[in-house]
Amino acid sequence: QEQIEPDPAKKTLVILGSGWGSVALLKKLDTENYNVVVISPRNFFLFTPLLPSCPTGTVEHRSIMEPLRHIIRHKKASVKFYEAEATKIDNERRVIVINDLSDVKGDVHQTEVPFDYLVVGVGAENATFGIPGVREHACFLKEINDAHKIRKTVMDCIETAMFKNQTQEEKERLLHMVVVGGGPTGVEFAAELQDFFEDDLKKWIPDIADDFHVTLVEALPNVLPMFSKTLIEYTEQTFKDEKISVRTKTMVKNVTDKHIEAEVTYPDGKKELQKIPYGCLVWATGNAVRPVVRDLMSQLPQQKNSRRGLAVNEYLVVDGTDGVWALGDCSATKYAPTAQVASQQGAFLARLFNSMARTQALESELIHLEELSAKTKVQEDRESLEREIQKKGKAIRRVKTLSPFEYSHQGSLAYIGMERAVADITWFNGNLASGGSLTYLFWRSAYLSMCFSTRNRVLVFMDWVKVKVFGRDVSRE
Ligand code: FAD
Ligand code: NAD
The missing domain is CATH 3.50.50.100 (FAD/NAD(P)-binding domain)
Structure with a gap:
């Protein structure tokens, strides 16, 4: 955990939520490639399949909670966590407005978090269909x-x-x-x-x-x-x-x-x-769709026909955005809103972000090699650099070929x-x-x-x- 302050050379990846989707992503993400920020109103992961056993005491509630701090402390590079609710995702300004919901209020309890990349994993709320009472x-x-x-x-x-x-x-x-x-x-x-x-x-x-x-x-x-x-x-x-x-x-x-x-x-x-x-x-x-998700949908004309949540493409990119992904119960896909789907989507996005970072690293190495090759006058050196360039090109193509998400x-x-x-x-x-x-x-x-x-x-x-x-x-x- 060497990185404390955001590294200006890295992109900021904000992950909303600490549920099945977001935690599966976090688990497999190489955090040293990004400035990772997690925002969720609860500072733990909840194993929902055993939640129905909790009210009766068959299972104690603490047994199915895993502190998020345990999860992020084990990552290679530091991950920032804010216990807060995202109240607005401003797609145009690329910021998220967050609110501290805790009973203990500090001087600052509302602020903005900027992002380069965003993963929305805020789940869903309970459907009541507007039934009175x-x-x-x-x-x-x-x-x-x-x-x-x-x-x-x-x-x-x-x-x-x-x-x-x-x-x-x-x-x-x-x-x-x-x-x-x-x-x-x-x-x-x-x-x-x-x-x-x-x-x-x-x-x-x-x-x-x-x-x-x-x-x-x-x-x-x-x-x-x-x-x-x-x-x-x-x-x-x-x-x-x-x-x-x-x-x-x-x-x-x-x-x-x-x-x-x-x-x-x-x-x-x-x-x-x-x-x-x-x-x-x-x-x-x-x-039912959460208000913060409904608000994001209203900012995007491409979402106007979506009812169950954020419409995404086969790589889970939110339709109408660039650099915003959605997973789990807040997204609208052909799959049922289950933990199985959300966690597989989380693991998929981790692979995607890891491979994006690897591609960027290889591309900058490639540019460097090309510059060296252009400068060098010795034929032998140039040939060896050309071979290196070809190898890097192949590696980039290999890393870039990530197939779409399949459940x-x-x-x-x-x-x-x-x-x-x-x-x-x-x-x-x-x-x-x-x-x-x-x-x-x-x-x-x-x-x-x-x-x-x-x-x-x-x-x-x-x-x-x-x-x-x-x-x-x-x-x-
Ligand atoms: P969630 O796991 O709900 O996580 C959403 C996260 O977002 C939470 O951390 C929440 O605090 C956070 N959040 C909410 N609002 C905001 C906001 N405004 N800003 C930031 N963060 C926010 N599925 C199965 O496959 N098998 C099962 O056996 C099963 N059993 C279930 C039992 C119960 C009682 C319930 C309720 C569900 C069950 N499910 C099961 C369904 C499964 O829990 C969900 O499909 C799964 O939790 C979806 O994952 P998610 O990451 O999308 O959302
Ligand atoms: P659900 O959507 O699966 O079922 C809700 C039920 O409520 C529906 O059958 C619907 O007909 C009924 N209903 C709706 N309005 C009603 C009304 N006014 N009066 C009477 N009945 C009404 O909801 P869920 O059980 O909360 O599950 C949500 C998601 O979580 C699903 O995708 C489910 O598969 C998943 N889940 C899975 C498990 C598991 O695998 N063991 C456990 C819990 C949840």
Whole structure:
């Protein structure tokens, strides 16, 4: 880590975000080639695949967080990190406006960061589709604070339901846990919550046993649309066995502090608006574009037809820009917004930046050799320089031929409760669909091996052992 101040001879590469995409880029980037600046409102990487296990305490939140400072300290050249939110990307002036969001404010809490190259990896925010009441009353499940909030709300609901003289109707409402969105986030969290109830809550608070109830609400005819039909059926049957109610063809239209209002479509096509009381509401209906990304899109006429995020070319360059790349959930590509895609895009961009730097170095060596060759009068020296020049030219062509980004799908995995999981795995160019307890062991080992660091791996493993031996904690956060 020799470089402290920005080196004027190097380009400044700014990376926004500390999620799957940006951290995968950072991990493989040769930082000595650029003045690297990372900007993110959170100073850690979060292993989202195990986030649904956090609110119930199956996994402790610190076990799936990796401090960004650990990651950047291990790089060859120093990397600057600012814990801040990018509020504006000014493409024309090539600066980013950043805001310090922390509770402790210094004299300066808003400033600008200039860039030569920019990678936008700010992810997405929670989609609410403008449904009234969602932001005010629901919990989300995207960040670590969301997991804390859900945990607190679930335990509050339980203890409030146990309050002296609580009516039966109110008790049932408070103990009704509603999860909206039958994608993998909603399914995995509903499963984890039901496990928590069956394994621990029922044992320590037996008075809730008859009334605690988890419902999963989904607008489409089935849950987990990205999985194969057999696995969808297997998941729905497992949920039935676990006594989780699955209400498909039920679209939430309005949310109040105690009810959701949903439009139910019956098999004969008739529709009915139903009021469903809830104690805790978890909203998991997918992704929406962040304001800073929407603002950048509005600066670029080439982005006017893009809806899901920044339209990029096959090298992840943002359409309508020069020197701005986007990856992960904030970009709009033909791939699903998953960690797998984001991390492969991050690794691709690291290769691209490393090869750009190598090309520039070779090109300046080439110019130097050409100048020497022009000056030299000795025939022998000139011939040797010519050979060197040809070699450099070949090396440049080799480095420059980086093929476009191509995603390699490893498969989809989801936990569905009762120590069962479903997996659609790509296997020797074919597909392997499996569900059950063996798949659960596979799910656990796959997620363990995917954890960011050995430290994370050991912590997660110890959390699982702890829960097996002592059960989950039932105290409120
Ligand atoms: P993120 O990982 O979300 O990172 C975005 C980063 O940008 C964060 O550091 C954030 O703090 C930062 N940021 C936000 N706003 C700004 C701003 N204005 N300025 C600067 N920085 C900003 N995918 C899978 O493939 N497998 C799974 O099992 C899986 N499980 C999931 C479980 C849950 C509960 C969730 C929510 C998602 C899951 N996903 C999974 C999806 C996966 O997490 C995302 O696709 C992935 O995180 C996208 O990576 P990203 O780098 O684009 O964004
Ligand atoms: P999603 O977009 O996959 O699913 C959201 C679901 O909410 C959809 O099925 C949609 O029909 C439903 N919905 C939307 N509005 C509704 C309404 N008003 N009422 C009822 N239902 C409504 O969202 P997600 O589960 O948060 O996943 C986001 C991304 O992260 C996806 O790409 C997913 O693949 C990925 N992810 C993967 C895993 C995994 O692989 N295990 C886990 C979590 C997330």
